[in-house]
Structures are given as C-alpha cells and as structure tokens.
Amino acid sequence: MSATLSFPVPTPHGPQEATLSYARVGAGEPLVLLHGIGHHRQAWDPVVDILATEREVIAVDLPGFGASPALPEGLPYDLATTHAVLGGFCSALGLDRPHVAGNSLGGLLALELGRQGHVRSVTALSPAGFWSESERRYAFGVLAGMRATARRLPLPLVERLSRTALGRTALTSTIYARPGRRSPADVVAETLALAHAEGFAETLRAGRDVLFTDDVPGIPVTIAWGSRDRLLIPRQGARAKRVIPGARLVRLPGCGHVPMNDDPALVARVLLDGSRPQPSSAASTSLSTVAL
Incomplete structure (x- = not known):
C-alpha cells in the first residue's frame, strides 16, 4: 500500500525531518527498490508482483522525486545526504539490513549502502558512477x-x-x-x-563529480546491464566488475536503461537471485545472460 513516512535525518546542523513516499507489499525478507533520476517508484511496477511472491517489497520515491517532497532547505542532494535519508527511512520502518536493488542513480545508492555495510545484498541495474568523463x-x-x-x-x-x-x-x-x-x-x-x-x-549537479571506486566486500553484489542501454552504455558494466571483482555481472539481452518494463520476468529473476546467497563461482562470472 502507498504511504508516507517522516523521520529525523542527522545533518551537520542537527537532526532535520525528511519525508519519503513508498509502497509496501508482499512477505518475506525485505527488499528495498530505488529508482533513477527523474523517475518514480512506479518504474518498478512491472516486477513488483513477481518479487512480492518471495520478498516484502518496499518501493521508494527518492527525495524530491515522485510523491516524495523536496529535502529540507539547506540539505544538498548529494550521495552522503541521500544515503543518510535512506538509512533513516530504513530505521524508521524497522528494516534491519534489508536487501536493496536500484536502477541508475538508485543502483549507485544501493552500492553505497552496500559499501557501508547497511544491507544484506545489492542488485544494481545500470548503476551510475562507472562512466568516463565523456560518457x-x-x-x-x-x-x-x-x-x-x-x-x-x-x-x-x-x-x-x-x-x-x-x-x-x-x-x-x-x-x-x-x-x-x-x-x-x-x-x-x-x-x-x-x-x-x-x-x-540539484541531484544532476551533485553527480558531476561522482565516481564509484570502492569494492563492496562481504555481501552478494549483482550488477546487471541492458544490452540496448542508450544512456549508460553497457561497457560500463565491465568497469564496474573491475571495481567490484566479487560481483556477479549479468547481461540483460534486449533491455534498455530501465529494463524492468522491457523484460519483467528476466529482471525479477535477476533481483531474486541477487538477494540469495551466491555460489563461490559468481566472483569469476564474466558478462553473461541469466539462464531462465
């Protein structure tokens, strides 16, 4: 069901209240879904019903997107602030290290949550932050x-x-x-x-200097890229694999930058597999297609 939640966020000037809109459905281990810049949580609708058969799915509108209001005045739309907001959101909902999946900007945020050890697993679909400057x-x-x-x-x-x-x-x-x-x-x-x-x-402006350069050890990480992504070109997936060598790198054939609508069954399978323990062979997996 759709709802809103207000909660305190730590800032250099003391706690401030943020509000996020979200939808929650299903049962099982919690899986938080994060959309890309300019989108909204409904981007995940094509896969939510499939995911909800095995997971409690929480699809979130990021601050200043969808039905979520802007951040409190003075808070920047940078990675650190959004990370703090998402951490506060999960704490307010009582989510203890949920699984998290994200697309584009949401994929970058998911990886950052994983890097800081706040989640059980990360699945990132065409995540931002692995580009060259020209890209x-x-x-x-x-x-x-x-x-x-x-x-x-x-x-x-x-x-x-x-x-x-x-x-x-x-x-x-x-x-x-x-x-x-x-x-x-x-x-x-x-x-x-x-x-x-x-x-x-402000989010676009804050992203100009963003590069994801750290490993995400200790948890399962899946990075998936649409073969027809016209926004963040697929070769960025190979860079992501070099940065996070233990990640499983998956090719999504025939899918674009927001693949959930292009092939819901495949993307749902990738997300569910990504939130399960990975075999040791996953660390050596090259760009490949998930077998259905």
Whole structure:
C-alpha cells in the first residue's frame, strides 16, 4: 500500500525531518527498490508482483522525486545526504539490513549502502558512477534534454502521444528498448514525474563529480546491464566488475536503461537471485545472460 513516512535525518546542523513516499507489499525478507533520476517508484511496477511472491517489497520515491517532497532547505542532494535519508527511512520502518536493488542513480545508492555495510545484498541495474568523463557528459546532456522536453510539452500533447506506439517511442525510447510496451497511462505519469521532480537539477549537479571506486566486500553484489542501454552504455558494466571483482555481472539481452518494463520476468529473476546467497563461482562470472 502507498504511504508516507517522516523521520529525523542527522545533518551537520542537527537532526532535520525528511519525508519519503513508498509502497509496501508482499512477505518475506525485505527488499528495498530505488529508482533513477527523474523517475518514480512506479518504474518498478512491472516486477513488483513477481518479487512480492518471495520478498516484502518496499518501493521508494527518492527525495524530491515522485510523491516524495523536496529535502529540507539547506540539505544538498548529494550521495552522503541521500544515503543518510535512506538509512533513516530504513530505521524508521524497522528494516534491519534489508536487501536493496536500484536502477541508475538508485543502483549507485544501493552500492553505497552496500559499501557501508547497511544491507544484506545489492542488485544494481545500470548503476551510475562507472562512466568516463565523456560518457558522463553525454548522459547528463541527454537527461537534461529529456527534462527540458518534459517540462515544455503540454499535458494534452503528452496524452495524445502516449496513445500510439510511435508516440510512446518518441517520449521514452531513450530509457526503454521496447517503449511500445509501456502503457499510455504509465508514459503520461512518468513524463509528469520527470517534469515536476523538485530534486532533479540539484541531484544532476551533485553527480558531476561522482565516481564509484570502492569494492563492496562481504555481501552478494549483482550488477546487471541492458544490452540496448542508450544512456549508460553497457561497457560500463565491465568497469564496474573491475571495481567490484566479487560481483556477479549479468547481461540483460534486449533491455534498455530501465529494463524492468522491457523484460519483467528476466529482471525479477535477476533481483531474486541477487538477494540469495551466491555460489563461490559468481566472483569469476564474466558478462553473461541469466539462464531462465
């Protein structure tokens, strides 16, 4: 069910209250889902019902995105602050070292939670932070362009475009390999989420100097990359494997940057497998496809 939660967050100026919107469903070990920049928790909807057969699934709107309000004035949208907010959120919900999975920005945040030992496992889908400088500039330029377009388009035009496969392709082909599969209502909702995301500009600005360079030892880590990711190109997965040599690196054939809609069954399998103990052979796994 959809809900909101307010909780204290430690800051250099003392505790401040943050509020996050989230949805919680299913039973089993808890699995927290984190979306990418400009998106919202509904990005996970194609896989939630599958995951909920084995996990208690908590899909979160990050601060300043979706239905979550902006951070308190003066708090930066950087990695450290968002990490503290997510830690406070998990504590307030009574989640003791949950599994965590994230896409893009959410994947980076999931890895940071894993690096600091706050979660049981990490599954990162096309995580940010493994780019070269030219790749980062390209991705940030594309994201800024998508945001500008979403803010410019009048709602009646977005609704009209969403009714056809060609229109859905025009609106979402940057992040989906199979945009025609996205429902009209979902396309409208995520276009509005991108246009209205209060935290977008500051989050993008804070990401300019971000690189993930530390190992994540002691817990299962899965890094998965869509073979048709047009935003963060798949060769970044090989870099991620070099940084985190014990990670299982998985190829998602035919999937784009946000793969949950392109192949829900495959992505759900990757997430469930990623939150199980990994065999010792996983550390030596190269870029491969999960067998279904």
